[in-house]
Amino acid sequence: MGGRMVADYRPEIIEPKWQKYWEEQNFYQTDEKKDKRYYVLEMFPYPSGRLHMGHMRVYSIGDVLARFLRMRGYSVLHPMGWDAFGLPAENAAIERRVHPAEWTYANIETMKKQQKALGISYDWEREVATCDPDYYKWTQWLFLLLYKRGLAYKKKAAVNWCSKCETVLANEQVEDGKCWRCSEEVVIKDLEQWFFRITDYAERLLQDLKLLSGWPQRVRIMQENWIGKSEGAQIRFTVQNSQKEIPVFTTRPDTIYGVTYMVLAAEHPLVEELIAGTEYETEVRAFVEKTRKLTEVTRTSAEMEKEGVFTGAYCINPVNGSAVPILVGNYVLMSYGTGAVMGVPAHDERDFEFAKKYNLPIRVVISPEGTELKAEDLTEAYVEEGVLINSAHFDGMPSEQAKEEIIKYLEANGWGKKEVTYRLRDWLISRQRYWGTPIPIVYCEKCGTVPVPEEELPVKLPEDIEMKEGGRSPLAQCEEFLATKCPDCGGKARRETDTMDTFIDSSWYFFRYADAKNDKAPFTREKADAWLPVDQYIGGIEHAILHLLYSRFITKVLYDAGYTSAVEPFTRLLAQGMVNKDGAKMSKSKGNVVSPDEIIEKYGADTGRVFILFAAPPEKDLDWSDRGVEGSYRFLNRVWRLVDRYAGAVQAKSNKAPDGEDQELRRAFHSALKKVTEDIEERFNFNTAISAIMEAVNAAYSYQNIKGDNIHPGVMKEVLELLVLMLAPFAPHLGEELWQRLGHQASVHLQSWPEYDEKALQVSEVEIVVQINGKVRGRLHVPVGLDKDAVQKLVLEEGQIARHLEGKEIVKVISVPDKLVNLVVR
RNA sequence: GCGAGAGUGGUGGAACGGCAGACACGCUAGAUUCAGGAUCUAGUGGGCAUUACGCCUGUGGGGGUUCAAAUCCCCCCUCUCGCACCA
Known part of the structure; x- marks a missing residue:
């Protein structure tokens, strides 16, 4: 580096710096102005404590897409929230003597911080948490909607009971005869329970799978089998x-x-x-x-x-x-x-x-x-x-x-x-648990089963409860919650003590994001129609039936009731693969867990993002490799050093005409741009997109070795800007920093995605592969577009080729223009 | 058993029917360095050669279509996932 002072790539400094900037600017607030709209959604997480690599992967995928589409001129809705009701909170409450709400909100804080540390571009103003009364009020509203439409009913039935979770389970939540959450053997009990009449929608749920050409076939087949017509x-x-x-x-x-x-x-x-x-x-x-x-x-x-x-x-x-x-x-x-x-x-x-x-x-x-x-x-x-x-x-x-x-x-x-x-059964939604949405029903001595009127919602969970191991649901023991008045006759009544399956909470959250702050309605039709259906949904395959089937059902109910014009909730679905290590699922017991935190600390979020996207195509399982992460870190360092070296030099004016090397450099970057654009847009092949950028960077290093400081400033400026723009969706912090160092004021994430220059891709000479009987016997450099006969003539003159033709008769010649000539000989 | 997907170097993975192994990891050698690390350069499927940028071979196995097959068709094997007495 010739004694030059080089500023090192310091992710631990630049990443917090830009995160702060984005936060202060409220940078990722959804822009609702444009006609071109795109709704990118990653499945919201259960706030279990800390993010794991699966989270990091799904958010990285979604974020690249969101950032890319914004640069493509779309208004992008990219929200995040919390599937916050559920049993682990109750277990934690018993074990650690904290209130489930306290445990849950503390986890949310932690995980939100982690998401911000990953540099994910969420519009935090639309954040939802399903355990928030402002949210579950509308989950209760949804229950009443189904009740009114005859789709929610109570009956005595033989149901699946998990004695460890002390609650009933829906059919979909029994895997191999065991509880989906705790793997306890499920037993059958006769109980009076609430159901949603999903079987009324069996045929439509089946037929409309045909509309979901943007879903993986295997998910469609799994749903088809589950419906089992x-x-x-x-x-x-x-x-x-x-x-x-x-x-x-x-x-x-x-x-x-x-x-x-x-x-x-x-x-x-x-x-x-x-x-x-x-x-x-x-x-x-x-x-x-x-x-x-x-x-x-x-x-x-x-x-x-x-x-x-x-x-x-x-x-x-x-x-x-x-x-x-x-x-x-x-x-x-x-x-x-x-x-x-x-x-x-x-x-x-x-x-x-x-x-x-x-x-x-x-x-x-x-x-x-x-x-x-x-x-x-x-x-x-x-x-x-x-x-x-x-x-x-x-x-x-x-x-x-x-x-x-x-x-x-x-x-x-x-x-x-x-x-x-149909094999599909009605959806059993009652849960004998505390930490869930209360079912808004009261039982009156005179009037019987009475729905809570909409204006009295939410039916709030009592906060002052005692969580005990074993025994009945805390709600059933909470007199303050139980005792109420009948909304119809005003007489003595008791509340339903079951809460709803948490899959109901998550079966409509994607609507709420469109109108997250509405306190008059779950959402308006206008706002829902502006965004729904979700253009691209991303999440784990484990939800192939449960969450995705329930969401489809609820969407259809909302459609029938006139609240949305979306018939299906998710137009395209990407089922991302798992993150493994050493060929096995990461788990504490195997001691092969790598956490996002340690990666951020050691290499920075950008490196982690680049690695996780580079290591495998998104739908395939990924094997975590510590060596591989270092490779990604090296790559970002190479980018950093390249830009750092020339950031000053490119500001110079020059009228010099680009020479051959300059043109070759432009060609490398424009062809990378073409590939990156296609890979993101058409196929989600982020791994090959990143490798295309790596190739371009390698070309820039070759150029540097030849030219040293004697570069073409205009060409170098152009390619470095292309490099930073292309990399910005993958490594957003580095993108911001380098963009600024190239002399720009406005954020790189506000730039338009560049268009590649068709002319820069053109070459004057191409290499033609010469085959004899399908075997490669030589190559030939010829001017581009040279006609068949001329190429053939050159081929026959070539010494290497002539050697193979001695004593043979040419039977046939196949020519692929600018690519290949195959001589068939006998 | 049924359904779906996958099988490519030491590893992760690339390849509109047209140069198999891009890119990366690892490894080898060289440069730099007191040394290590980092960095840079070159090489790296296997085999035979090294007079040659020369030959042979190679994408789970076996057939086929084609001038040309990892890619299309048929049979078989293995693995992963889902479903599984659904009448």
Whole structure:
């Protein structure tokens, strides 16, 4: 460096400096003036304590996008908030004897500080916290909206209970039979609970997945599977010597003539009626007892041995009048279809296994075209399509057609009807917890269940409560909260003590950001329509079903009620990958945790951001590498030194015409700009965008080695400015600092994203690859745009090539202009 | 079992059907330095050569399409994720 005094890159100084500047200027306040608008949203975090690398990754991705789009001339909404209700706050309260609110708000403070230290460009004026009464007032409003629309109801049902969390859980929150939060084995309890009627929206939630072309396919498929639509028929069998009917759901009405038995779920209400007072009573009851004790997991696992027991009763197949035995089986679920299954062993694997075990008859009614299967020859069920046999007047009909025809036949005779069922269940939203949004309902001795009127919202959580381990929800023990007056008659009433599932809080927060300070309404339609739907949503794949499905549902309810014109909440979804270390998830027990704090402290936020974006494409898992971080730090240092060296020199005036090296330098930066622009805009490939900037910087170093101080000031100025502008969304603090050092007053983040100069990209000469029979045998430098024949002539003159052609005959010549010539020889 | 995605150097990862391995890490050598670190320069898939910027080989395995395949098609293997007695 020739004794020059070099100012070092000192992120620990420049980062706080610019963060302070942004804060004081309220720099990232949303500009609502422009017509071009873009809503970038990262999933808001649960305030668990401190940020982890997953947070750092998702915010870095969102921030690059937000900053880039602002430079592209968009008004960008980029808010942040807190999914602040939830069980950990209550656990902390018990363990550390602090109020959940205190714990939560302290965490929010910490994490907010960390986000600011990362230099993320949030509009903090729109910050929301779901535990804030100003927010949950509107969550309660939302509940009332659903209640009014008949979408919130209370019923007694067999529900999932986590005894560790001491609350019920929605189906979506049971993973592999365990609680999604604490992994405790879930048990089934019969309880009176509040539900949201999400099943009313099953078909729309399914159909509108088609609108979500901006979502990863796997997320759409997961939702599709979760909704689990299946089409078929409901068919009613009549119990022999009785008026009682057993409706069954089947997707294979074409196999109706193959029914040889009937199986009921252990919970089926008819079971008791059928056996009462019969010789089968004891045995069946024992079986039912045994089955009901099993958890849902064991019962629904495919390895579970199928068992059943005969009830002594028979029912009549409506199409042929044949009587078939009724059994109770452990593989039939009360929660799906009608809780009863018609047994067609010849054409269903499970039925086949069951029939073999209990020696039930097997009747073949579908055969592959041209053959006739025999029941005694079957070693497994024939589940394919085929042609009907042994099916009265449907014989000979293809099974696909028979599905339709048999449904018509059933309908015509009043035996059944076409039916569609879904796997999706209604959303159980009651939680027996304190730290959540209270359900705004009171129970009046006279009037019964009464919704709290809107003007009385919010129903506030009592602050003065005692958190105890075990036992019932604190709300149920808080007389001050419980006792109230009936809004209708003014008489004595008691409040609902359940709070809402926190997934309700997060199913509408993206609307609130559009109008965060509104105290008259959750948001106005005008403001919502100005921003919603979210253009780009970014978050972890773990929410593929839960949060994303609930949000879609609530958005549709709001749409139906006229509060928004958005049919779907999130136009594009980026499911970012995990951050691992040494091939494993970071965890305290493995001792492989790297925290954002230590990275900021050691290298600065810009380095951390650049590394996390450079190490892998955003949707893929990323393996954290301490060495890699150092590489990113080195890169930013290289940028710093380059700008530092020439920041003064570029201010000089010069009329010198750019020479070849100057032009080459311009070409390197403009082609990097082109690539960076495309990579951010079209593909979110931040890793290759950064590598393109690195290449340009490498080119600048080569230029420096050749030219030293004898640079072209105009060209150097141009490329350094391009460099800083391109880097600014990735490394915003460094961007500001260097932009200022290049002599600019206004912030780099207020600049327009540069346009690349097409002319700078042009080259006069190109390298042409010469292949012989597809193998590279040489290269040739030719003027750009040289025509085929001329290129071919040059190729044949080339010594290296001629050598390979000796004694061979050229059969064919393939030419790709300015790129390649392939000689096919024999 | 079903569905989706992925398999490329020592490592993270690049490659509109057209030079495989950009960029980075690591490593090697050199420069600088008292030394180390930092920095700069050069090299770095494997093999054979080193008279040659020469040859062979190479993107999980096997076939195919094509002048040309990591990329398209078929079969198989492995891994990850999701679903899983859904009638």
